[in-house]
Amino acid sequence: MEVSWQPGMKMDVNAPMCPSRGVLEHVTSRWGVLILIALRERSYRFSELRRHVGGVSEKMLAQTLQTLERDGFVLRDAQPVIPPRVDYSLTELGEEAAAQVEALGRWTERRTEQVLKNRERYDEARP
Amino acid sequence: MEVSWQPGMKMDVNAPMCPSRGVLEHVTSRWGVLILIALRERSYRFSELRRHVGGVSEKMLAQTLQTLERDGFVLRDAQPVIPPRVDYSLTELGEEAAAQVEALGRWTERRTEQVLKNRERYDEARP
DNA sequence: GGAAGTACCCACTTTGAAGTAAGGTACTGG
């Protein structure tokens, strides 16, 4: 196991200090997943996105969009008009990530009913 | 947006109260991802897994394995021998999830170098 | 004239995820 990451070192999510861990945590973050999935369908404005992704606070939406933008997954297009208009869309890199994340999200929706049954069985097997 | 989830309702990760959210959070959790990826390759014993997944504490490993087992992703096989021997493997459902998660993990490893560059560009563009 | 929409930022507080440390049992190897 590597103690620190050096340039040119092979990326390995199992290494505690590997930067790939951070990247993975960004794309699999609570709101990151939902935002990526939403933006795959089309570009969204801030408040539109907030209404689409149920339950996000403004703060978390802004914050998550920023980290996704910094990583190069999301493109932020702010028009200098009044009222402010900012459009968010996926970059090519973001589209690649979002495709995988959406697959996982859709799979989860399909299998959740089964998981719920599994939990019941598990719980009644031990009081 | 639905306020509460009722049986027979369509699963939707965008609905705040939909149980699919919780399931998605389990498979995309910090240690959940790494454990699923590891178990895809072969079955592991507890301490083996702990050594393989760099940086997990015993507590988090035990806890995460339990929630994955409860959801029906992981199979726990405890042999009543001394010293204790417990093998963890994927169920069919877990294998489906793990396959997607591994794809995402491998993709992240491949693209992390690019993301690191993106972050540099982003940071130097604003002081 | 007041309310609501737009896209945020900031400070503060709360929550819950995670880390640390210790305990427990039944052995084996030195």
Add this chain to the structure above:
DNA sequence: CCAGTACCTTACTTCAAAGTGGGTACTTCC
């Protein structure tokens, strides 16, 4: 006989993620 391995559990602590509530600056709608 003490250390170590194996597989956890429990209690305590820490710290980052997330929620809350406020402010901004300007416009359109009623």
